[in-house]
Amino acid sequence: MNETLPISIARKGANVLKYLRPVFGAVILIFIIYRLIQTLLIQEIFGPETWTRLVIAGMIIGSVYALIAIGYTLVYGILFMINFAHGEVMMLGAYTCFFVFEALKNIKVGADHSLAFSNAYPVISIIIAFILGMSVSALTGFLLEKVAYRPLRQAPRLVPLISAIGASIFLQNAAQLLFSPQLRDVANPQILARGSGWKFLINGSSVTIPYTGVFTFLLSLILLVSLYLIVQKTKFGRAMRAVALDKKTASLMGIDVDKTISLTFLISGALAGAAGVMWGLHNSMVYYFTGFVPGIKAFTAAVLGGIGNLPGAMLGGLFLGIIESVGPAALGIDFQLKDVIAFLLLIVVLTFRPSGLLGEVLAKEKV
Amino acid sequence: MILEIENINVHYGAIHALKDVSFHLAEGEIVSLIGANGAGKSTNLNTISGILHPTSGKITSFGEEITHAAPQTIVRKGIVQVPEGRKIFPSMSVWENLELGAYTQTNRAEINERMQAIFQRFPRLKERRNQPGGTLSGGEQQMLAIARGLMAKPRVLLLDEPSMGLAPLMVEQIFEIIREINQEGTSILLVEQNALMALSISDRGYVLDTGKIVLGGAADELLHNPMVIDAYLGGNNG
Numbered sequence: 001m002n003e004t005l006p007i008s009i010a011r012k013g014a015n016v017l018k019y020l021r022p023v024f025g026a027v028i029l030i031f032i033i034y035r036l037i038q039t040l041l042i043q044e045i046f047g048p049e050t051w052t053r054l055v056i057a058g059m060i061i062g063s064v065y066a067l068i069a070i071g072y073t074l075v076y077g078i079l080f081m082i083n084f085a086h087g088e089v090m091m092l093g094a095y096t097c098f099f100v101f102e103a104l105k106n107i108k109v110g111a112d113h114s115l116a117f118s119n120a121y122p123v124i125s126i127i128i129a130f131i132l133g134m135s136v137s138a139l140t141g142f143l144l145e146k147v148a149y150r151p152l153r154q155a156p157r158l159v160p161l162i163s164a165i166g167a168s169i170f171l172q173n174a175a176q177l178l179f180s181p182q183l184r185d186v187a188n189p190q191i192l193a194r195g196s197g198w199k200f201l202i203n204g205s206s207v208t209i210p211y212t213g214v215f216t217f218l219l220s221l222i223l224l225v226s227l228y229l230i231v232q233k234t235k236f237g238r239a240m241r242a243v244a245l246d247k248k249t250a251s252l253m254g255i256d257v258d259k260t261i262s263l264t265f266l267i268s269g270a271l272a273g274a275a276g277v278m279w280g281l282h283n284s285m286v287y288y289f290t291g292f293v294p295g296i297k298a299f300t301a302a303v304l305g306g307i308g309n310l311p312g313a314m315l316g317g318l319f320l321g322i323i324e325s326v327g328p329a330a331l332g333i334d335f336q337l338k339d340v341i342a343f344l345l346l347i348v349v350l351t352f353r354p355s356g357l358l359g360e361v362l363a364k365e366k367v
Numbered sequence: 368m369i370l371e372i373e374n375i376n377v378h379y380g381a382i383h384a385l386k387d388v389s390f391h392l393a394e395g396e397i398v399s400l401i402g403a404n405g406a407g408k409s410t411n412l413n414t415i416s417g418i419l420h421p422t423s424g425k426i427t428s429f430g431e432e433i434t435h436a437a438p439q440t441i442v443r444k445g446i447v448q449v450p451e452g453r454k455i456f457p458s459m460s461v462w463e464n465l466e467l468g469a470y471t472q473t474n475r476a477e478i479n480e481r482m483q484a485i486f487q488r489f490p491r492l493k494e495r496r497n498q499p500g501g502t503l504s505g506g507e508q509q510m511l512a513i514a515r516g517l518m519a520k521p522r523v524l525l526l527d528e529p530s531m532g533l534a535p536l537m538v539e540q541i542f543e544i545i546r547e548i549n550q551e552g553t554s555i556l557l558v559e560q561n562a563l564m565a566l567s568i569s570d571r572g573y574v575l576d577t578g579k580i581v582l583g584g585a586a587d588e589l590l591h592n593p594m595v596i597d598a599y600l601g602g603n604n605g
Contacts, residue, residue, distance in 0.1 A: 235470070242456055242467050249454040252416060254442030254471035254519060 021351060028348060032331065039332040046329055049202040054326045060213040060282065062321020063220035067275040068298030069305070069313035070227060071141075071268030077244045077308040078264050080157060084164040085144055087295015088171035089137045089269050091288065093276020095179060096133040098186050098286045101125065105187040122189035126281075133277035134270040140171075141269025142262055150258075168295075175288035183287045186280045188212070194284045212282040223274055224314050227267070231310060240264060244308075293339070297324075300346040306356025315358065320345065368429070369394045369523055369554050370415065370446065375424030375434075377407075377414050384410045385421070386578045392523065397545070397555040399565040399586065401599055402575035408558040409451055411575070412525045415556075416448045417441045428523075443471050445522035451531065451558075453512040457501025461492050464500045464511055468518030478518070485514045488544070506537035513544065523554045530561045542568055562599035566590050574599070 039045055068090055075083045104118035104125050118125040148167045152160045188194055197210035231237035242250040243260045251257050279294065280286050301320040305312025320342055327341040328334060349356065370392040377385040385407050392398050400408050413419045415426060417438040426434045433441055456464055465485065469478045486493035489510050495503060500511060509529055516524055526545065530538040538561065546568050549555050559565035566572050566586045574582040574595060582594065589595050 235466070238459070238463055238467055239470060241459065245456050245458065246454060248418060249450055249456070250467075251418065251438035252442065252448050252450055252454075253467045253515075254439045255467075256437070256439045 025348075025352060028344075035331040035333075039330060043332070045332065047203050047205075049205045049207050050329065051326070052202055052207050054329055055322060056207075056209055056213065058322035058325030059318065060210075060216050060321070061325065062301075062318035063217045064275045064278055064282075064294065064317075065298045065301045065321050066224060066314045066317025067220050067271050067278075068294060069302040069317045070224065070310065071272045072299050072302040073305075073307055073310060073313040074264050074268045076302070078240065078261055079149065079153075079160070081149070081160045082164065082299065082307075083141075083144075083149075083268075084161070084295075084299075085148070085167035085171055086141075086268070086272055087291035087293075087298070088168050088175075089140050089144070089291070090272040090276040090279070090294060091175060091286075091291025092140050092171070093133040093137040093273030094280040094286045094290050095175065095276075096136045096273070097129050097277040097280030098184050100129040100132055101187045101189070101280075104128070116187075118187065118189040122191045125189055126192070129277050129281075130274060133280075134273035137273025137276060138266045138269040141265040141272070144269075145262060145265040150261075172288055172292070179288065181288060183285050186284045186286060188281055188284055192281055194282075210282070212278075216278040216282050219274065219278065223271060227271065228310055228314075236260075236263070297339075297342055300342055303346060303356055304349050306358045309356065309358050312356055312358035316356070319357075368392070368427070370556065371425075371427045372411075372415070373425045373427075375414060375421040375426065377410055377419055377421050379410075384578055385414065387424075388575075388578070388580055389424075390573050390580060390583060392554055392556050394522075394554055395549070395552065396571065397549050397557060397569045399557045399559055399562075399569040399572040400575055401559055401562040401565055401572060401589075401595075403599075404560070405577075406575040407578040408575055409527055410578075412448055412527050412556070412558055415441070415446065415525060439471070442519055445520065446525065447516045447519045447521035447523070448525040449512050449516040449527060449529065451527035453505075453508045455500035455503070455508050455511055455515075458499055460497050461500055461503070461511060462496040464515050465492075465496075465518050468515035469520075471519055477520075481518055481520070485517060488547075489514055506533050506540070509533060509537075509541055510544070513541070513548075517548065517553075521553055523556060524548065525556045525558075527558045528560065529557070530559060530564060538564060562595065563590075 068086065071086050071089070072083060075081065075086070101118055105116045107117040109115050109117050109120045144167055148163045149160050152163055192212050192215065194212065195208070195210065197208040197213070199206050199208050201207070231240060239250065239255045239260050242253060242255060243257050247257050275294070276291070279290065297320060298317065301316035302313045303316070304320055305314070305316025323345060324338040324342040328338050368391050372391065373389050374387050375385055376383070376387060388407070388411065390398070400411060402408050410419065414421055417433070417436050417440065420435055424434070425432060428444055428446060433444065456467065459467070465482060469481070472478050486496070491507055492511055492514060495507070500508065503511060513526070513529065529541050529545065533541065542564055545555060545557065557565050557569065566589055569586040571584065572586045572589045573580050574589070582589065582592065590600070
């Protein structure tokens with residue numbers, strides 16, 4: 001009697017779990033459908049102009065998530081670890097953006113030395129910001145791998161994960177100590193001033209497509225497509241995929257595995273740096289915690305698309321950005337709850353499709 | 368000497384996998400390493416390829432020491448391994464697998480030329496060049512693995528169990544290919560459990576037993592050595 005008791009409890013637990021999943025899914029589904037019908041058909045709180053605004057905002061933030069998510073997916077593909085310090089790599093890019101524009105604002109040019117360099121030569125300034133931001137972040141990613149992950153290459157998989165969380169806390173606190181915990185305003189050049197953009201009317205009210213947003217979206221797209229082409233079409237990309245598939249055989253092909261891993265961190269760092277500079281320009285605000293939420297969201301996006309899968313991370317980022325932007329309005333809940341929607345989406349995907357939307361990579365056993 | 372192994376010892380943690388192993392490979396030769404499962408045959412190849420490093424001893428190629436060189440350096444010296452179990456990159460196309468074989472090569476024209484030669488020798492690979500490597504049959508994968516090795520312009524090809532898991536007809540075909548490759552000037556170090564097949568195309572052979580070389584000599588002699596016949600050629604049937 002005493003011996004069978006725990007077993008029967010365990011069995012009951014398993015049964016409960018078996019029913020919990022569909023019940024959980026059904027509850028969420030019914031809630032979503034109920035709220036959608038109410039907000040879209042019965043109450044009609046929002047007009048088309050609001051939906052357009054939300055979708056535009058979602059696409060912009062989504063393209064930034066996609067850029068960061070690529071970094072998670074690249075590193076996961078090659079080392080099977082989640083680089084939890086990746087958000088902080090992006091934060092350093094955002095800080096670089098702040099410092100570059102701060103410095104360029106104070107360089108005065110023109111006849112009476114009254115014109116700021118960043119306004120006199122905005123294109124050059126923006127290029128400088130991207131080059132420096134991407135370099136700083138790339139270097140951070142590179143050093144991170146050398147210092148925090150490479151010594152643990154042979155360790156069990158949980159160990160580098162903990163090291164990554166440690167690195168994340170370290171970088172956050174280092175930034176806080178070095179750059180002060182205050183929010184800093186980025187001095188955007190005038191052509192990319194916050195709030196400026198193309199305005200048009202929908203239903204009699206004005207909708208703005210911000211210049212920073214268009215710029216962010218287009219540049220993300222360009223970077224993502226070029227990365228995809230590099231990985232799929234070039235010799236280096238082939239080497240990267242070979243290392244991801246089988247490190248020993250890759251080394252028998254004459255591929256320098258360590259160098260390939262370093263380069264992967266450089267690339268994912270550079271993309272996070274570009275995302276950081278865009279974040280700085282678009283939100284015009286930077287502080288030491290800037291990288292945390294986008295980092296976690298981008299991780300969600302990478303999982304959503306199927307971690308290890310490049311197109312998955314891109315689509316996952318855009319999808320998450322749009323869902324979290326449109327979601328609160330569509331469900332008729334508070335806009336502050338957008339993070340809840342994003343992470344609920346993560347839970348739902350992990351529960352019902354653990355390999356992600358485009359993922360089959362996880363289905364194969366990776367050792 | 369294209370490859371000279373002198374008194375190497377290899378340890379996996381506490382396990383002493385290779386004990387004072389010495390042998391050599393001259394240019395143009397086919398040399399077989401035969402032995403049972405776990406005798407240290409693959410360990411031997413991986414040590415030459417720089418995946419493992421010996422705790423003592425010396426490996427040289429043309430007098431140049433490569434004992435502690437990295438795998439990519441060794442491939443660049445023309446010492447190329449075709450690993451056990453073929454290890455095709457399954458999600459990559461046949462063409463991409465071959466391109467990876469030529470990773471260390473920089474002369475594009477030469478790579479294309481070699482690719483054409485390989486497609487001529489293995490028409491099946493040409494037919495399937497855009498197909499993922501993982502969808503090929505076992506024999507085709509072995510051909511792809513050997514072809515991928517050839518793309519690296521090897522002076523020595525280290526073949527690890529090329530007959531593993533293949534039908535007898537396919538095994539014969541593979542060994543015929545190995546002989547052809549050798550006749551075209553590539554030296555071959557062959558690791559095999561199929562001792563009869565291996566020795567019949569080899570110039571010389573060595574018998575490895577629990578990490579030690581217990582016997583070595585001309586392949587013909589080994590084929591008639593009573594101990595070899597007993598242990599590796601299936602007794603009287605050999």
